Amino acid sequence: MTHQALTMYDYHVWANQTLFNRLLELQNDVYHQEVKSAFPSVSKVVSHMFIVDQLWFHIISGISMSDALEIEKVETDTKNIEEMTMMFSKLTGQYKGFLNEQEDLDKRLVLDTPWAGRRETSLAEMVMHLVTHGAYHRGNITAMLRQMGYASVTTDLTSYWYK
Structure with a gap:
């Protein structure tokens, strides 16, 4: 049986891609347009x-949070939605490869923030954090698109169930 955290990660990937497909339909000027919201633009x-x-x-993957925070971040602010979609796709492949190799997603680890x-905590709980973090910010993007006069798309879990 597939672990619930893996199913939820698959939902996260689907929901991101669904929203990115909508953003791809819009022009990059919408993607970078400044708006008064929680973030200054959808691209941010x-x-x-x-x-x-x-x-x-x-x-x-086993890097301490302190060390992970020190890893040089890839420049993303100037990327367009096509480039970000490709970057997410590559990262998704890395996640899926790593998660599928794990024998026990419920094994306990120490997280030091x-x-x-x-x-x-466990790997499964960390994956669930990632999923809920993504859902929160997909909601930000939906609100921002509506504020700019554009429709968004539904990325609810129930939509994933019935896709």
Whole structure:
């Protein structure tokens, strides 16, 4: 039986791609357009999502959070949606390869964050954090698109179930 965290990661990938497909339909000027919101543009939200997904990949791969935070970040702010879609696709391949090699996603690990300290957690819980973080920011993007006068797309889990 597939672990629930793997199913939820697949949902995360599907939801991102569904939203990115909508952004690809719009012009890059919409993607980079400034708006008064939680982020100054959709591109800044997508950039943040990528950087966080990449950070957590380093962490689940065994790099300490402190060291992962020091890894040079790929420049994402100036990328267009086509380039970011490709970058997410490559990172998704890395995640899937790593997660599929794991024998026990529920094994307990110590997560040591600079701002909150040490906590025992599991790979599955870290994946769930990644999924919920993505859902939160896909909501930001949906609100921003509506604010700019554009429709978004549904990325609810139930939509994934019935795809």
